[in-house]
Amino acid sequence: MRLIVTAMLLPLLTGLGAQDAPPAPATDMPAAICGGDTVRTATPELLSGFGKGGWAIATRVPAAQAFFDNGMQLGAAFAHDASIAAMKEAVRRDPACAMCVWGEAWAGGPTINYGKSAAEKTALLARAQSARRLAADGSVLERALADALVLRYQPDAKDASANLAYARALDAVVRAHPGSNALDTLAADAWLIASLEGASLKRPEIDRSIALLEGVLARDPDYTPAIHFYIHATEIVRQPGRASRYADRLAALAPAASHLLHMPGHTYYWTGRYQDAARANVAAARLGQAEAARLGQAEAARLAPTTPDAVWDVRYHAHNVHFGIGGAMMAGDAEAALFLAEPLVRRAGTATGDRAFRQMVAGMGYAAHGRYADPAAVLALPSPTLPYLTAYWQYARGEAQARLGNAAAVRAEAAAIATSFAKTSDPAAGVAAQMARIAQLVLTGRAATIEGKPKLALAAFTRAARLQEEATFTNFADPPLWWYPVRRSMAEALLGLRRPEKALVEADRVLAVLPADPMTVAVRARALSALGRRAAAQAEARRAIAAWHGDARSFRRSLS
Template identity: 45%
Template structure:
């Protein structure tokens, strides 16, 4: 499923979004009607969110601070070149609408610029986070056809002359044509990746082309009709990006996609030195400021994951304020804001950072409580707010939380109340909250969009049951309950359903603790080690492991 690379999951956002724009650019906002996602977009990828902007600068403006990645094209107008390069930077930073606007301005400035039209078509197309249906590709094909006609007028290229650039441009335009030709959408993305592979081989020293090829390969790996994705294009993309980063270790588009590729390929440690640079290279791009957390979380740098997302959230909040969006709702309409919040919670919960967790969780829960409609997947992600309150907030405040309207969030609230009552020693109350978590919410056949949320119900019940048994020193019962919860949590359907993981810690570490309390130090050690393979450097699992090893050393 694509959920593992979702950079932009937005809980219940409105159909219109506000672009993240640097502070100095917020001068002439204008409203724009919302546009829906294209046909054929997988529901699990795009539930409840759009990639359009609600507010943008009225006057086209170059937006600095979004990284690098632009390159010279054939145009006689420096300002058209500047907007083209900025459009490439914005597109690679997933500032989608701003990238399209920049390319449109480049076209307006120089209607004869073939690559400006190519850029407009490219930035309007699919990314690893969202697709473009067949109907949406029809006008993009027309843009590329016009670009091809303009590029053909440049004449035959000769090595060592300015015309050599036009040969490269014609190759890029021809490749993009394959993506937008009529036909099955996924097959056309595969065709485009194959065409870009050839272009990259033709220009092996060109970093920008290599990154474009890598991006194309990653998009081609996902077929909305398939249960899983094709790992081979991701592996090939990773190799291309490594070549670029050897030559240009501060290439922000390459770093962005490399973080994604290494995460998918379960090699996040490879991206760590590049992730450390990214926020400083693109300080105004909230998505790129956030991206290192995809590496930090999986190498066990949980506090860094929390801090990185807190900075990204602050950028979003500042943008919402400068854009004059209504409080508190407006910030949730910003692209990727919810994803930043949820990823920040994932890091803060694992790190034990109560301040960051509460500062992120309270607005998320307040926002979620008022929602009347949200996809099951969005509800699953928003549940992290309740988990944070359960762990860090005053039990009285948790018990005072109003009931949300959405069923999976109702279950998360019951879980949070159960945790609060455990802390207060009210076992009868814990049993009541556990009983209030339904065995299932979905009716009829459970589709893939419900599998994760439905699995969560079983995890929540098992964890409360296990913690109650631990409190009552029924360690064998606790181990049984925790084992059941861990087995549900570790199914492929749940483990790969969201990023970060939808349940905030490995339940297997609870199983290890129960076994240790039961006197089974060897079993506890084995389970703690297995838990640490799921979450590297988890401080709680490490404590259990040390405890088990200490017992074994005394024997």
């Protein structure tokens, strides 16, 4: 889709010949996924359903224009490999096209999720320099874009300085060419990346990113690249609700982009729409599974035969699953939680080399089983071999025993959880050990609750909540690595101690971060009832029930 037509480019567009018409976009789902992150096809083709992107570039080859536009759409949807492939095809169709070469170099660049190694930057710099040479006799806009991209990949610059230089250069471009959705979003993405460099958030950079994105969305509320980055930016500044109306539109605008199906989950989770977060990520995970299955069927002759676990080679699939389980467990949706968790646990049970962070993500699958699967099935799960996964397996067993009311067995599982591990250079190892300790303390609190010892339960839950709320833990992953706010359990223990005022305070502290958490709202309703505030308690009970997607009968009993 062409979004910008400048005066300099109009003559080129009117001169496009019909003899090289662009191919029609693919009408069905893309046929394969290959290793890196998303859909790929055996032969180059335009992929539909990934949203908007692109602008009119200096080429007389319509197919080159079409593949450039598609590459920008795919890149903005974080379909990185497919974006690079589209840009390479654009170059093949028109080797003299400066922006096609530029697009190839841009598509391979860093994102807010991934940096680039020195070797990768060297290769990308070479392509950016080629684009600059080709653009030397082109428009002011294309020369400026080429110059900016060269700054991004300077070999001697640190990532932070290179990303900032690139953002500043793009900002100069958008000020010289105002009103362009594509260019403004390109610059906003650059500012977003620059804002995250270093130990603390850089407010001027992210504020500029947000301002650019809001300008785009005011002009076109359906501009998918801007919606994508606006969801990220508003979450980062802890104002996720600002993106809600755009998040609600995104799935319909980019139905083939698994990452864009997932993205509304960020907004939904942090605004208390946990069931919507679960649904968004179930949809993204289903799309990933379908693409992986199609790879096995359509490409088996060309590639090594795949396995049912091939979907885990898709870069963002584990994130979709992790996020979906997090939303489903907060909403009480056992069906969605177990749908996502079952293959995760199956794979985790045989994993032998995963690093700590991957083990923590996989651990969410065990948490879902512990809370929702048949207790006998949970207790029959084989022990994994990896240390942090083993801790989560034991946690799942403890949760299953808690549902059976067996306090002694819960304590035994808690005691079996290791909380000290062999020293390693893995940067996530400390956080993983901290999570194992949280699991142990939560089970200790569960056992004390079953035994009718709320004081002991409160002590255990308080220690777990403090560990969970340390900045090094809370800032490590999105969604939270631990599946629920343990401070909620503190509030429940305080109710058991007949301290409803304090329980209300703790519940409100949870809801300030995780609004509308139905279980915490239920605790709040019980606290209000104990304080004699019946009308307010009934209103909170109704709010909790409306947000809960689990066993309604047991949940209602907890509110009685």
